[in-house]
Amino acid sequence: MRAEAAAGRAGGIVGLVPTMGFFHEGHLSLMRAARAECGLAVVSLFVNPTQFGPGEDLAAYPKDFDRDCALAAAEGIDIMFAPEPGEVYASDHATFVNVERITAGLCGASRPVHFRGVATVVAKLFNICRPRRAYFGLKDYQQARAIETMIRDLNFDVDLVRCPIVREPDGVAMSSRNTYLSPEERRAAPVLRRSLVAAGQGIERGERDAGAVARQLCHAIETEPLARVDYAEVVDADSLAPLTRIGRAALLAVAVQIGRARLIDNLVVETAS
């Protein structure tokens, strides 16, 4: 991979789309951006064990390698980099990248080793593939902010390209984990987006009390009997620090358990004041 990337750099810039596979339209939108902007478009496919905690869905994570290869090829991707865990991590792997503060709340609170694993594997992928641009979807907003912070703090020569959330027609954010949902649970899933939009409309109508917005968001999700709220928060869109009063740019972020799927979604609301 290192040699292929070096050859690719000679003819243009390298673009990297880091993924865990089982591609949906969200992944494909990242690939299209990389394909349009880069001389060498690389997709990494690696279900990274260090970002899963005990009891999480590492073993169950959905896979379809042949289908993924066909979809990436159809998008014109040059290289699918799909290493085995034993190639990525030495048996005595000992080095971890920690991004503090920005990873403390939201998903970091319920998944304590998650962002350490994400930052570590992305640092590894950056050093192996040496991309000039890396493509991340904004469904994983906190992940994108953590990687942006890592890029700045460790001086990686990489631009993170933020790509918009891709949604199903009923508003559900595309996620490989949506496959965990039964048909009945799938019918409950639009409650995330519906509740976020309603809370955003509250802000647009003038609500500035972040606690009130968060409570409204939480109650709206709880109207769905199959949904169990992990968190429903209103934080600063840059620092991800909790807000009391909504200022310039707020992130409304939710994580909701429906059946055995833990679904996340978010909405950035910008206000003039």
Added chain:
Amino acid sequence: MRAEAAAGRAGGIVGLVPTMGFFHEGHLSLMRAARAECGLAVVSLFVNPTQFGPGEDLAAYPKDFDRDCALAAAEGIDIMFAPEPGEVYASDHATFVNVERITAGLCGASRPVHFRGVATVVAKLFNICRPRRAYFGLKDYQQARAIETMIRDLNFDVDLVRCPIVREPDGVAMSSRNTYLSPEERRAAPVLRRSLVAAGQGIERGERDAGAVARQLCHAIETEPLARVDYAEVVDADSLAPLTRIGRAALLAVAVQIGRARLIDNLVVETAS
């Protein structure tokens, strides 16, 4: 620096000598190796605040920038990279590289944030300068092992070049911190090397009990009234894990406070059994 390094890479390999300045023969030996082996020889000079704990000697650390520049120039160094702390760390810097296990004992036990700071700044320097080779002195043996581990675990495309300890005629390992010693304290400093050599001779005569060697080492240092032992240990030379029985390659490592200087030294002893 990034642009200069990119230009340098076009004509050969980049070699990096990371330092905190106040150069002595140890530093110069690293520069000579880099100069001999690399197309572009870069010395970084940065007294890295994140590797000093509270109450350590960050503010007192000796400096002589003009003399350092002259010495580096005399060794034929191409670039002296001497950024200010505010250029290296954002005011809200949040990302740290942790190398686990290998940094837990020895200096890591008495200096809990030290190796986190070292690994973080070296990762930054690697990403800024993109060296193919990086030169580290073996007085800081644990540091060299930590950076070797980071290079492997984060897939940096860098070869760490281990350079031998450079000593004064009386055996004292060269260190910028030797300047903290009064003349009387300086006369006490050879006790580190003398004790290490004596302990190594014990192993050569057949001693294999690591605890006995460590006790001998400690007692030998304590014969010097001005010396206060921080640690005197016998560990595996690769993993730095404590040994009970001395095997293939043992590291004898000491840290000793003399006056206001904390001095370190070490000896690798290889045995046939």
